[in-house]
Amino acid sequence: MPVCFDIGGTNIRCGWPVALGDVPIAAQCPTPRDSLDEFIDAMASMVAKAPAAQCDFVAISIAGFANPETGALTIANIECLKGVDLATKLEQRVNIPVLVANDADCLALAEAKAGVAQGSGNVLAIVLGTGVGGGIVINGEIVTGYGGISGEWGHGPVVDPTAGGLVEDMGYFQCGCGQKGCLDTVGGARGIENVHQALTGEAIDAETVLERWRAGDEKATKSIEVSAEMVARVLSTFINALGPSCVPVGGGLAHAQDLIAHIDKRVRTMVLSNYEQPLVVPAQHLKNAGLVGASFLRPPESKMRGVA
Ligand SMILES: [Zn+2]
Incomplete structure (x- = not known):
């Protein structure tokens, strides 16, 4: 061992x-x-x-x-x-x-072997932490990928700066990977902060935006809906490509179960397969993945x- x-x-x-x-x-x-x-x-x-x-x-x-x-x-x-x-x-x-x-690959493996994705053939674990990451396990094995990269659905200049028409064009945010328009810049905690600041001019942390969303604040609701929409849109493409039967979520935002449930609902309206049960769910091993x-x-x- x-x-x-x-x-x-x-x-x-x-x-x-x-x-x-x-x-x-x-x-x-x-x-x-x-x-x-x-x-x-x-x-x-x-x-x-x-x-x-x-x-x-x-x-x-x-x-x-x-x-x-x-x-x-x-x-x-x-x-x-x-x-x-x-x-x-x-x-x-x-x-x-x-x-x-x-570490995101290890999250996927933990959930596939002894967590919420146990028994699933294809597992896409996603990390919504400061940024956006992920890992893929197929039939119990990590998919390592060319150059060691796979499951990194947070990068690539693909986001729609209007979130599908929910808001006026917010423009693109610079990503740490060198590109602009990565999901990493609008999903995750830093992404919620970027979106909220772009829409309201207010620089507050993601936790505060979430609290205000829960209290029904209109501006915070818009920020959360916009960020979640962009996450759901990109995630739906990955789900169609990989066909996972479970998408465990790790990272700090996984503790926001209401946010994850909201993303899950939006995702299930966008994917091709008919998932009757929640698909995007908080991981079991949040602290120790x-x-x-x-x-x-x-x-x-x-x-x-x-x-x-
Ligand atoms: Zn990037």
Whole structure:
């Protein structure tokens, strides 16, 4: 069984499965962001403290993408890992196989194996956090994608700045990926803030917009409806392309169950299949998807032989 890690820009968390889909945090430390040596030391010392029965291999969920050919990481917020083949570096240190997977892919795997999408063949997990991300699992396997990218439905200059005629042209917002008009700029928490500011001139956080929406405030209602509409439109295309039987939602906005229900309703009016049950639903593993998803990663036979 694996020692599991969830690596984010703030913390490294470590644990191992005690039951199917149950991976309590056994240790954590602040993420060393500037020194690769310190980073590898921190991980190696946590592996060293794990029970021997968990030390068949290391399974990592990370807020970045590993190139499947070279292992090189693309990662925004941990400077010392940029371009680094983390799996190989750590394998050289701990002498057991190391697997690295994207955190949204781990969310999809957690939900497919032990969450709301259990039993679904095709799973598209979406992340509505600060921005918009996602991961795909088909028949229990993560779809890694060319260059390590798949399920990233939040990028691509596709949004309609009128949200299907709900508002006058809001214009396009600059995305972190370099393009303008990505769903990432209008969905998610930052997106709600962008839309609300464009429509009202008010710079307030997404949580406040949501609270005002719940209280029936007219302006906030428009902002939420516009953001949700743009999310639903893009998501419906992905649902038609992938045919998922469940779309679990992770990230901070997944706690806003009323927002997710609203998006789900709009999506089900737009997709080709007739989904009679809610399709877009809050994920089960909202707090711990990284560790739970990592616990279901399995190394290929060749990797077990090669290192052990
Ligand atoms: Zn983008």
